[in-house]
Amino acid sequence: MKQEATPDTPVRTRIAPSPTGFLHLGTARTALFSWAFARHYGGTFVLRIEDTDVARSTQDSVDQILQAMHWLGLDYDEGPFYQMQRLERYDEVIEQMIAAGTAYPCYCTVEEVEAMKAAQEARGEKRRYDGTWRPEPGKTLPPIPAGVTPAVRFKNPIDGVVTWDDVVKGPISVGNREIDDLIIRRPDGVPTYNYAVAVDDWDMRITHVFRGDEHVNNTPWQINILSALGAPLPKYGHIPVILGNDGLKLSKRRGAVSVGNYEEGGYLPEALLNYLSRLGWSHGDDELFSREQLVSWFDGTHLTKGPAQWDPAKLDWVNGQYIKQADDGRLAGLVAAQLAKRGIQAETAKLPAMCALFKDRCVTTVALADWLAMYFAPVTPSAEDLASHVSEAVKPALAALAARFAAIEWNKAAIQSAIKETIAEQGLKMPQLAIPVRVLVCGRAQTPSVDAVLELFDKEIVIERLRSL
Known part of the structure; x- marks a missing residue:
């Protein structure tokens, strides 16, 4: 359903995570859709922290959510608003509702309500x-x-x-007899979820609510509360769940990783956003697109009704495409941070060139750091590679090459000439020398062109490793 924004009905969307843990992937996707929709229509994107679960809400979770939103580039126009800072407002509205006869005090204890529902269940009735x-x-x-x-x-x-x-599922109807009288404020004075959300959406003039499928059952209560308040109703769009590799719902209770884990894992935020946007939405057959294109296209249509499947291999492919296109200076900063976590200092002007040489082989900056660590830390070739490639017959050639390297200007052309001269002198073919050089200097048998790889090393390190036998 395409929204036609007018000056009288400016689009206002929101994302409202609970600070009981990290920002997980499903919430990130909902935030992305809400953000893109607001940006498409020149509207307002609001961040609200729903922290009424006092026992489980933590400041650390709030900090992680804000950091994840910042990393993803999902900039919000208003907020963050905190529900626990709005208790006075909730109480004010409740008093108005009691006076209007749309709310009432209930003195039943938790135990009495549970006994009531247990008896209903025993009689084969619905618990309510x-x-x-x-x-x-x-x-x-x-x-x-x-x-x-x-x-x-x-x-x-x-x-x-x-x-x-x-907006996603089409017309939905629920009979009021299926819904009981919801507690909207607990005896401790804290409002419950459905009530606080309804008042917040009213006060914050939210016009469109995108959220997960699991909230469909909450919507009738919220609509009825808003109607009782005489408040306008937002349009609701319930997005199908994301399924994991096992076909079960992806959720933090089942160990789904946080947005922060993907940042630490070497993914680029624009790649993760690109991938998330394709889980439940599409624009033809387009797989790779910019944030600007997403905003241009995301008008609330083409949202799918079926669940989406999380595919780590597809995400890796998307991220790899973005890494190939990424600025080498930016990659250098990300790789340096990855190496610093390993205790490796990578302070060199050559780091962008190193990233340029190896990034086509990598799907994450962690993988890129794995490659580039050899430039800054000792390498340990495997016994198998040493046995397969560094034979007694090739050791004289390695020694001769090291001697030649010591006497040349350190650049790609000179390195290539030194290798060719050594091959000719020793009666070898290129792989017979190049692979042992890779094993000793790089710690692995396969790399890009050996002269390009060696040029980025300090000459002394290369000579030392060649003479390490």
């Missing part, structure tokens, strides 16, 4: 609050128990149907 404290005309409520702080419940309509035209 039975309306003990729900005021109705002519109904006599139980005596208020002493010493009990009440919860507050929303007086959900009994009859009728909640219907909305979901």
